[in-house]
Amino acid sequence: MKYFILILFLLTSGLTFSQGTDSPKSGSDYYREDYLRYADFVYVDYIQTLITHREGDELADPVILLNSNERISCSFDDLRGGVENYVYTFIHCDAAWKPSELLTSEFLEGYREDYIRDYRFSFNTLQTYTHYQVVFPGEQMKLKISGNYLLLVYPENKPDNPVVTARFYVTENAVRLEGKVRQAIDLEERYEKQQVQFKIFTDNYPIVNPFQNLHVVLKQNGREDTRITNLKPVMIKGSEIDYMHVTGNVFDGGNEFRHFDNKSIKYPSDRVQKIEPSEGVYQAWLMPDERRSQKSYITEDDINGRRVIRTSDGTDPDIEADYLDVHFFLPFSPFYSNGNFYVLGELTQWELTKKSQMTYNFNRKGYEFVRKLKQGYYNYAYVLVENGRKSGDISFIEGNHFETGNDYRVYIYYKEPGTLYDKLIAFDRWK
Numbered sequence: 293m294k295y296f297i298l299i300l301f302l303l304t305s306g307l308t309f310s311q312g313t314d315s316p317k318s319g320s321d322y323y324r325e326d327y328l329r330y331a332d333f334v335y336v337d338y339i340q341t342l343i344t345h346r347e348g349d350e351l352a353d354p355v356i357l358l359n360s361n362e363r364i365s366c367s368f369d370d371l372r373g374g375v376e377n378y379v380y381t382f383i384h385c386d387a388a389w390k391p392s393e394l395l396t397s398e399f400l401e402g403y404r405e406d407y408i409r410d411y412r413f414s415f416n417t418l419q420t421y422t423h424y425q426v427v428f429p430g431e432q433m434k435l436k437i438s439g440n441y442l443l444l445v446y447p448e449n450k451p452d453n454p455v456v457t458a459r460f461y462v463t464e465n466a467v468r469l470e471g472k473v474r475q476a477i478d479l480e481e482r483y484e485k486q487q488v489q490f491k492i493f494t495d496n497y498p499i500v501n502p503f504q505n506l507h508v509v510l511k512q513n514g515r516e517d518t519r520i521t522n523l524k525p526v527m528i529k530g531s532e533i534d535y536m537h538v539t540g541n542v543f544d545g546g547n548e549f550r551h552f553d554n555k556s557i558k559y560p561s562d563r564v565q566k567i568e569p570s571e572g573v574y575q576a577w578l579m580p581d582e583r584r585s586q587k588s589y590i591t592e593d594d595i596n597g598r599r600v601i602r603t604s605d606g607t608d609p610d611i612e613a614d615y616l617d618v619h620f621f622l623p624f625s626p627f628y629s630n631g632n633f634y635v636l637g638e639l640t641q642w643e644l645t646k647k648s649q650m651t652y653n654f655n656r657k658g659y660e661f662v663r664k665l666k667q668g669y670y671n672y673a674y675v676l677v678e679n680g681r682k683s684g685d686i687s688f689i690e691g692n693h694f695e696t697g698n699d700y701r702v703y704i705y706y707k708e709p710g711t712l713y714d715k716l717i718a719f720d721r722w723k
Contacts, residue, residue: 484692549671
């Protein structure tokens with residue numbers, strides 16, 4: 293009965309629930325359009341540019357402090373134009389992104405769903421679209437507890453037809469974190485990998501049995517396929533919980549992200565080879581990329597896989613930035629039969645699914661990918677997913693360097709004895 297009220301509208305609609313993660317699945321269900329994913333995901337082709345962040349900073353993580361004035365902004369474009377009555381609601385999840393065993397009233401105060409009322413029409417663009425934005429929580433829908441949350445958006449009276457889901461986090465900051473990112477300690481890994489070391493200081497916040505009740509998640513940049521979730525402390529001394537020298541806290545260093553700039557449609561800019569108008573949308577071809585796995589590390593500023601929507605052809609990128617079909621090309625010969633290549637970054641929602649998979653062109657002897665993207669500045673990388681694996685190998689194309697600048701996020705969850713959910717008691721982000 294505890295799930296009933298929380299997800300009644302989903303159960304009665306026949307929408308399929310996921311208890312899994314974002315990584316590629318072997319089952320066919322994952323590729324069904326009505327398969328609910330507890331992830332940042334766009335379910336229909338006419339929705340583009342899903343962006344979620346803390347209000348006021350477009351490069352901030354979608355993390356807010358419980359009982360504060362901080363809010364989350366989520367926006368997207370509907371390329372059909374016109375007006376759709378979109379409804380949104382929230383699902384509270386545990387540390388592994390499965391639905392919590394809570395009643396709706398236990399995590400949400402006020403309405404259980406509401407309309408997205410902020411929408412604007414594109415102006416002076418070849419591609420027509422309507423820009424939607426919702427900022428929350430508000431007076432009508434307040435979040436009562438910390439943890440992982442999923443924003444679910446669907447058309448009015450059609451809860452079985454989601455258009456987007458987006459993750460966000462509410463933290464209590466009940467404990468302090470101190471940490472650093474360093475070159476891997478292991479001699480065999482030190483020139484290719486990075487190690488995340490940290491301590492938790494509980495101060496006056498009591499934690500019962502941290503070995504069992506604490507759940508730590510480490511993420512590099514926005515990647516879900518390489519996240520680390522099974523860390524246990526090496527030592528507990530008073531209010532200090534030590535993760536400095538644990539095993540399993542090592543990530544591939546990778547390489548600085550590739551980039552391109554398509555802020556202008558009037559002339560090709562950084563790494564754009566040419567731009568041409570076509571029926572309904574511009575076409576943009578990027579400069580051919582190259583394999584970097586055998587090249588030396590070169591320092592380069594990037595935004596670690598993120599994107600920034602901008603246009604030099606107007607003043608308001610939300611509604612004046614146009615869309616382009618962006619063509620990627622990675623020369624590679626011969627065809628690689630032991631896996632698939634993917635374009636990874638926020639421009640593909642960090643997915644390793646069919647939506648981000650490249651195809652091989654035997655005539656051009658290389659891998660191709662086309663993605664409809666709004667004008668702006670973008671980072672991306674190429675990863676290989678070997679047959680039978682779920683995580684991507686960034687070193688195969690991009691190389692591995694301990695000097696690479698990466699963003700690391702640490703989430704500390706605590707399941708207090710006698711409760712039914714995972715509190716998010718700390719969050720931090722390190723380079």
